[in-house]
Each structure stands twice: as C-alpha cells, then as structure tokens.
Amino acid sequence: MAKIELDLLENATDSLNEALTKYTEGKNGNLKAFKFAILHFSHFFELLLKYYVSESHPLLIYKNPFSKKIEKENTIGIWDAVQFLKNEGHGVSKQFEDDLRWFKELRNDIEHHKFSLDVEEAKSTLGRLMQTINEFNETVASFELKDHVDKELISEFEILADEYKAKVAQAIEDAEKIGGVENGYYCSCCGIAGTMSLTDGVYKCHFCNEECDEVECSVCGINIPEYEGQIWNDDHPPHVDYICDSCVYRIAHM
Numbered sequence: 001m002a003k004i005e006l007d008l009l010e011n012a013t014d015s016l017n018e019a020l021t022k023y024t025e026g027k028n029g030n031l032k033a034f035k036f037a038i039l040h041f042s043h044f045f046e047l048l049l050k051y052y053v054s055e056s057h058p059l060l061i062y063k064n065p066f067s068k069k070i071e072k073e074n075t076i077g078i079w080d081a082v083q084f085l086k087n088e089g090h091g092v093s094k095q096f097e098d099d100l101r102w103f104k105e106l107r108n109d110i111e112h113h114k115f116s117l118d119v120e121e122a123k124s125t126l127g128r129l130m131q132t133i134n135e136f137n138e139t140v141a142s143f144e145l146k147d148h149v150d151k152e153l154i155s156e157f158e159i160l161a162d163e164y165k166a167k168v169a170q171a172i173e174d175a176e177k178i179g180g181v182e183n184g185y186y187c188s189c190c191g192i193a194g195t196m197s198l199t200d201g202v203y204k205c206h207f208c209n210e211e212c213d214e215v216e217c218s219v220c221g222i223n224i225p226e227y228e229g230q231i232w233n234d235d236h237p238p239h240v241d242y243i244c245d246s247c248v249y250r251i252a253h254m
C-alpha cells in the first residue's frame with residue numbers, strides 16, 4: 001500500500017516543478033507557458049491534498065475503502081480531500097477554499113479553451129494558495145515542500161510561497177513600472193532595494209509606502225530624497241539647503 005503514498009507525493013512534486021518552470025517562462029508575458037503553469041499547479045494542489053489524506057491511511061484515497069475490489073474503486077476528488085482534512089480538525093480557511101475553487105474553474109476554462117485570463121489576478125490568487133499550502137504543509141507533513149523543489153526553481157518557489165518575499169517582489173515590479181530611479185536604489189525607510197520610484201519630484205517606496213520629496217544637494221547638485229539629506233543651512237526659512245551624505249563625508253575628510 002505504501003507505494004500509493006510515494007507515487008502521490010512524487011507526482012505532486014513533479015507537477016510543482018513543472019508548474020514552476022512554466023510559471024518562470026509565463027509570468028513575463030508568455031501566455032501559453034502561463035496557461036500550462038496553471039494546469040500543473042492545479043494538478044499539484046490536488047495531488048498534494050490527496051497525499052495528506054493518504055497519510056492517515058493509504059486506503060482512504062479510495063471513495064470506498066471497504067470495497068472487495070479495491071483496485072477498481074474510484075479515488076477521491078480534491079473536495080473530498082479538503083473535507084477530510086477539515087474533519088480531521090485541520091484549519092482550512094474560507095479564503096483558501098475560495099481561491100482553490102477560483103483556480104479550479106480557471107483550469108477548467110483553460111482545458112475547454114474558453115477563457116479570458118486576468119494574469120495579475122491569477123498571479124495573486126496563486127500566491128495566496130502557495131503561501132497557504134506551504135504553511136499547511138509545515139503543520140501536517142514531516143517534510144518541507146522546498147526540499148522537493150529543483151535547485152534552479154527554489155527562488156521562484158520562495159517568492160510565491162513566502163508572503164513577505166511575494167510582497168517585496170510585487171513592490172519591485174510596481175516600482176519598475178513607474179521608474180525614475182536607478183535600478184536597485186533602496187528605501188532608507190524599510191531598507192529594501194529596488195522598491196523606490198520617482199515621479200514629479202516625489203519618491204515613493206512601493207513596499208512600505210513611504211513618500212518623500214526630492215531635494216537637491218546644495219554642494220554637488222545631485223537630487224536625493226529629503227530624508228537622506230542633512231540640513232546644511234536653514235537660516236532663511238522657508239528655504240532650506242540640503243547636503244548629501246557623500247558631500248558631508250568629503251568635507252569632513254578634507
């Protein structure tokens with residue numbers, strides 16, 4: 001019987017790796033790859049949830065575990081698995097069920113070639129599902145999902161499955177769309193690189209939402225966010241002269 005469990009877990013993590021490969025290709029606009037990613041992710045969720053059930057007893061994977069011809073029995077579906085886990089006393093949030101249902105419908109639409117795909121909505125729903133399932137896995141399973149992810153896909157997995165990393169990745173994407181600052185410019189407020197944009201003289205961090213005006217260093221003339229400048233001269237309010245850190249350093253070491 002143990003073979004079923006192994007196959008389920010192996011198949012689940014194979015699907016996860018396939019999904020991550022396609023997701024990497026698809027998230028930047030390759031719609032065909034993105035569609036395949038959704039099919040694979042959907043398969044992964046289903047197999048993993050069934051695997052959890054099989055951990056309680058391998059025969060529970062069958063609709064009728066009491067059958068005399070067990071090998072001919074149908075296996076359970078994804079909602080059977082979800083209900084079983086709830087009956088076992090595991091917390092399954094309504095959000096998770098709603099997301100799973102939404103995702104399954106998207107997959108059905110893809111399979112029947114009749115769908116319009118909102119990529120951004122699909123990405124955020126997928127992110128929530130992956131984060132929930134990753135946390136869930138930590139409470140019910142004796143292994144880490146990450147350990148089954150191919151090395152070259154680990155960072156993509158972490159971005160999806162880790163809420164904090166997912167938020168940072170989204171903030172960087174949002175900042176890049178608006179632009180205005182050099183790549184990798186970091187926010188002095190939250191200390192994260194690449195989350196800042198600059199429009200109409202206002203810096204904005206898309207992670208911590210800190211906003212600040214742009215000021216000019218009165219010594220070297222570069223533009224900097226106000227909170228990065230030091231006050232050089234405020235003898236004539238409301239006018240304030242600022243100086244940048246490198247000029248402060250240079251003057252101090254003259």
Ligand SMILES: [Zn+2]
Nearest residue numbers: 187190205208
């Ligand atoms: Zn910030």
Ligand SMILES: [Zn+2]
Nearest residue numbers: 217220244247
């Ligand atoms: Zn300066």
